[in-house]
Amino acid sequence: MLVRDDRWEQYAPEVVAAVGALWGKSAGKAGGTRNLLLSHMLDTAAVAEVVWGDYLPPVSRRSLDELAGGPGRGRRFFAWLCGVHDCGKATPAFQHMDADGARAVLAAGLTWDRYAVGRSRWRHDKAGGKLLRRLLVEAQWAEAQVEWVWPLVAGHHGTVPTLGQLGAGKPALQGSGQLWPAVQSALVEVFTRELGFDAERPLAAVQARGVPGRAVQLQLAGLVVMCDWIASDEAHFVGVDDLSRVTMPAARGRASAAWSALGLRGGWGQLPAPGSTGFKARFGADPRPSQELVTDVVGRMGGPGLLVVEAPMGEGKTKAALAAAEVLAARFGAGGVFVGMPTQATSDPIFTQVRDWLRGIEPGLEDQVALLHGKRMFNPEWRQLLQGAGDWGQDADDRFASVCEDEPDEYGMDSFDECAGESHQRHAPAEWFLGRRRGLLSPFAVGTIDQLLFAATRTKHVMLRAAGLVGKVVVLDEVHAADVYMSQFLEEGLWWLGQAGVPVVLLSATLPPVQRRKLVGAYLAGARSAEPGVVELPEPQGYPSVTAAWVGEGGAAEFVVEHARSWREDLGVRVEVLADGPPAVPEGPAGPGAPAGPVSEEAALVQLLGERLADGGCALVIRNTVARAQATFEALRESFGTDVRLLHGRLHAGHRADRTRECLQLLGPPGPEHERPGRLVLVATQLAEQSFDVDADLLVTDLAPVDLLLQRIGRLHRHGGQRRPARVAVPTVVVTGFSERGDDAPWILGASEEIYGRYLLLRTAALVMAATGGTWSVPGQVPELVARVYGEDSGVVPDSWAEEEAQARRAWDRCQEKRRMAARDFVLTRPGEHGAATLEGLHYAGAPGSLAEGQFEALVRDGDRSVEVVLVRRDGQGLRAVSGRRLGPGGEVTAQTLDDVLAGTVRLPASLTAAAEAELVPLPGWRGHPWLRYSQALVLDDGSDVVLGEYQVGYDESLGLVVSGGPARR
Structure with missing residues (x-):
């Protein structure tokens, strides 16, 4: 319909009618009423104004004010950037896609070749980038200004294309004849005037005073997406199909109500500087x-x-x-x-x-x-x-x-x-x-x-x-x-x-x-x-x-x-070695659950702990693999019974949480909630290496690179005020997982070399052997020890090891370079492009599509991919959670049993990933459940393991996940 108000006086009636027909949201996506394109653009700009006032931090507002030309100007400029994002919908490529909306547009005089638009696609985000470039050039924007702004529009659905990827923009898709360009210009101009820009040359008035860095451009691109998504919520932005009711004041009312209803808010605002206290x-x-x-x-x-x-x-x-x-x-x-x-x-x-x-x-x-x-x-x-x-x-x-x-x-x-x-x-x-x-x-x-x-x-x-x-x-x-x-x-x-x-x-x-x-x-x-x-x-x-x-x-x-000086005095940590060695017999086929290392080493460990803990005390034993931790736990349990605990990453979530909580209660800081046991041995993997606030009287650890070894030593005599038996009164670390071989380089546990590489372990072993019988001053010596292992000093290992160290260094360098190169395909900036001025082509050759969180983890954390499964047990009466609570016939859960089911979550070894993905599916009763529908169930029959690929998999209440069999054993 024709609209008679000041906004439209300079436009021909057919242009006004056409703008009044362009739709931005179909009736099905806008609460049952078509939402005009101008309405959605103003809604998004209005949301941006609320974001400016109630969400953006002070530093961002100052930055945008400066970019827009001075204090108070950034808000309007920011609203324009966000609202103009959907201008590409003013094309046949988009307008033909909803039948009801298309009929109204055609009736207003905008036409297209329905066969041509049906054969080809042109995404409206890319169309918007191309359309906006044309309009800004016509408004005589500086080239540098045009080039940083259009990628924000072209990338508002998650990927920023190159200029060449905007598409040819065939007339059939972008709009042929004279009416389409006139309508596109009018749409953007009226939108711009509604925000308060100069009425005579609105687009020229928008132009920024500078070009922000790409990091700020990327922030703005994200805020455009945020405002678009909020303004697209049909629960709060129902359709408006009458152009006379499409105004900025109305959009502001809708935006304010939506923001409040969604419970959104920003941070702490401008903080006052904290005082000396x-x-x-x-x-x-x-x-x-x-x-x-x-x-x-x-x-x-x-x-x-x-x-x-x-x-x-x-x-x-x-x-x-x-x-x-x-x-x-x-x-x-x-x-x-x-x-x-x-x-x-x-x-x-x-x-x-x-x-x-x-x-x-x-x-x-x-x-x-x-x-x-x-x-x-x-x-x-x-x-x-x-x-x-x-x-x-x-x-x-x-x-x-x-x-x-x-x-x-x-x-x-x-x-x-x-x-x-x-x-x-x-x-x-x-x-x-x-x-x-x-x-x-x-x-x-x-x-x-x-x-x-x-x-x-x-x-x-x-x-x-x-x-x-x-x-x-x-x-x-x-x-x-x-x-x-x-x-x-x-x-x-x-x-x-x-x-x-x-x-x-x-x-x-x-x-x-x-x-x-x-x-x-x-x-x-x-x-x-x-x-x-x-x-x-x-x-x-x-x-x-x-x-x-x-x-x-x-x-x-x-x-x-x-x-500065440390708040406490250095500990003189005594360094000892408990010799380990290669197995007396060749290692045969076994899976990741098989014990590692020779029985003699376990016997030596039992003897050592028996002597040191004869009068009581708490020892922490850290192993580099789950399998080795499980084997150690079993050996120690025979001698120390219930005084032994086991903590590793292949416990199901319930067990891991319970055991972690118990360990922190038993070995945590002194206090009424921490009753330190008379004797305890905690066997753990690298879980105990960082942010694990336990205090051990004695530490036994597999060899690891020196920085990690020192992290482990950080659990030793950690808290003051503890009463320690005389045999463990001196803080002592006993390093194992390797053994000396005369003048030759030491034997090192193969599993440790596979995790950390031989080079760093050789250099760390040299420092450990040199200190054996003496002490390390911790933390005072920490920087020196780390610098020696990771530095270029050639005198760290004995001369008789030099050639083996050099070979290990070359292998380490090759591995490091390979891993560096493996990340290059996914790092945000391609090599040599950190000096780029705009976001154009940011996603070129990037990871395709929308990735699940697990896929993201695989992108940023190297190593073999692994999967989590949910353990469920089956007996003669049906299915039950690991806690023993009964589930429905198909595994159905209630609000009361959900926690019990989720407690059975456990991560499988990487060797089982392919088999798990091929063989495991959610239980029938989990289909449609918001948390379980994608969860793979590992159903264990009572008293027997399950076959997964070439492995036998079971879950022992003490050991955790136990895996045996497989194509190879090491």
Whole structure:
């Protein structure tokens, strides 16, 4: 229909009629009434205005104001960027796809060749990029401005194409004749005027005053997606098919109501600078010297930058990092925090700690922390936080409605959640934030470091992850745990954070110097928009230490490198060796569950522990493989009975949680809840290596690279005030898993070499052998020991080993290079393109389609792929969970039995992955269940194993998953 108001006076009636017919959402996707394209564009712009006021951190608002030409101008510019995203729908390529909508458009005088549009596809995001380029050039935008803006439109469904990939734009698809171009121009011009831009030359008035760095462009691309998805929620944005009712004030009302109903909110806003007593106010105690140094250094940084905190285990690095994050946020306008941990298990206790810290900043903020990892449903605190806060038990990403109509996924399909209306007083993270791709958009988040690594991959919707990181302070703990493959993504992520000016705090107990230089170099290269490389920086002269790096006003790197004394005296840790050796008989076929190593070594271990624990005491035995841990547990149980515990990664989730909790209660810090046993032997794998707050009187450990060995030693005499029997009163580490061979290089357990490589183990073994009978001063000697093993010093091993060490080094170098190259296909920036000015072609040759979380993990963590299964037992009466609770005939679960079923989750060895994927499926009763429908069930008959591929698989209540058989044995 013709609309008579000032907005349309300069346009011909046929143009106005056509704009009034263009649809953006079909009736089926807009609450039963067609939503006009202009209406959806204004809705999205209105959402962007709310995002500006209620979500964006101060630093982002300042950046956009500067980009748009001064204070107060950024809001309107940001709203325009978000709202213009769907202009490509004003083409026959899109308008023909809904029959009812197409009839209205045709009736208004816009035509197309229905056979031509039926034969070809042109995604509306790419069409929008092409259309907007034309309109901006016609508006006489500078070329540099055009080139950074169109990728935001062309990539708003998750992948940013190259200019050549925008498509030829055949007339049949883009609109032939004179009317189509006139209508397209009118649509964008009227939309722009509705936002308040100059009426005479609206598009010319939009042009920014500068070109932001690619990291900010990626953040903006993610925010465009966020605003589009919110504005596409038919529960809050029902269709408007009358052009006279399509106005910006109406869109603002809808956007405000939707934001409130969805329970969305931003972070803490502009924080005040904490005072000199801030640390004690947050954590209830005066800071230790190293903690005081951290907050002092961040207060002296000349700009947002990278902080590397290196301190021994138990020094309080996490509290120091949170205190630093508060100072950095206050100084540089960050609106929230992300804390990344090495594993899911280490994320859970930090989740509690972050919530306590936020409660001290402002009561209520603690309820806005999202826990981001695949096992969060097992965390009681997370479950309690979400109780009564919506249908949190369902997979949020499965309750979608299309935001791009009939285009299948390969042509741009994506989704938004149909969230039930909730009060803005919601005392939990908004459900909208809990979708698989959106967790980092939560104002406060704790999860695995994978969340940051995902943000450095060339994958669909990576811009959402970037939008969730830019504007926060990022804290990453135990960064030394990143291997060479993961480090490619870590360094790439630091490059983007550096370019965006995101303050980053890295924590480590044992960081090799070359790794420190690479991490700092990656961040500084990003801050300079240069290719990353190793940077020369001052070395810490003591331990604990703090290294701060940022780019000064002149573009030069600036550093502060200082150290402090530890809060406690060094431990003189006695170093001993328990000789191991190759099996007396050749190893025959067996699977990953078969015992490893000779019986004589187990007997020697039993004898050692019998002597040292004769008067009581607690020993920790760390093995490098599950199979070896299981064999050790069985051998020790014969002598020590119920005083032996076993903890490893092939326990089902219920057992692992229970045993971890018990170990922390028995061996944790002194206190009323920790009753230390008279005698205990804990056999564990690398789970005990990091963020595992237990205190052992004696440590026996398989040989591992020195940094990991020192991490393990960090569990030794960890807490003061413990009464220890005389035989274990001196902190002692007994290293095994290798044995001397005279002047020859030592024999090293094959499984250990397979995990860590022979080169680092040889150099570590040399240090251990040199120290045998003496002591290491821990933590004082930690930097020196790590530097010797990871450095280039050729005098670490005896001369008689030199040739074998050189061979091992060449093999190690080849392996490292192979793993580095394996990551290149998935790293966000292709080699040589860090200097690019725009996002054009960002996803070229990237990972295809939308990846499940498990596939993401495979992208950023090297190694053989593994799968998780859910254990279920079958007896004569039917199926039951591992807890013994009965299930339905097809495995059906109730709300009361769900936890019992999920407790049976266990990760299989990589050798079983292919067989599990080929043979295991969900139980019939799990089909349609939000958490179980994709879960593979491993059904075990009572008293017998199940055959999986070429292996026998069973589950022992003491040992955990036991695997035998298989094509080969080592």
